[in-house]
Amino acid sequence: MTNTIVVVGDAIIDEYQHYDTERTSPEAPVLVVTPKSSDYRAGGCLNVALNLARLGNKVTVVSQLG
Numbered sequence: 001m002t003n004t005i006v007v008v009g010d011a012i013i014d015e016y017q018h019y020d021t022e023r024t025s026p027e028a029p030v031l032v033v034t035p036k037s038s039d040y041r042a043g044g045c046l047n048v049a050l051n052l053a054r055l056g057n058k059v060t061v062v063s064q065l066g
Helices: 045-054
Strands: 004-008 011-024 031-044 058-062
Touching: 004 045, 011 045, 031 045, 045 058
Parallel strands: 004 058
Antiparallel strands: 011 031
16 A cells, blocks of 8 residues: 655755865865765755655655746
8 A cells, every 4th residue: 555645845956066185275274175076866845755755655746946
């Protein structure tokens, strides 16, 4: 038996950026980084809907596009 669940909220795409740290700046105590990669994942209500679907539920997402 699968449940039908309606998820209402903000549909967000999260961007995760990954960097390599090479050294510390000589002018200030901050790290000097080089971009390595980035990936995108579901955020906001999309993350909730994805997790519910992975648990075997039927999910409907209600959100506003703008």
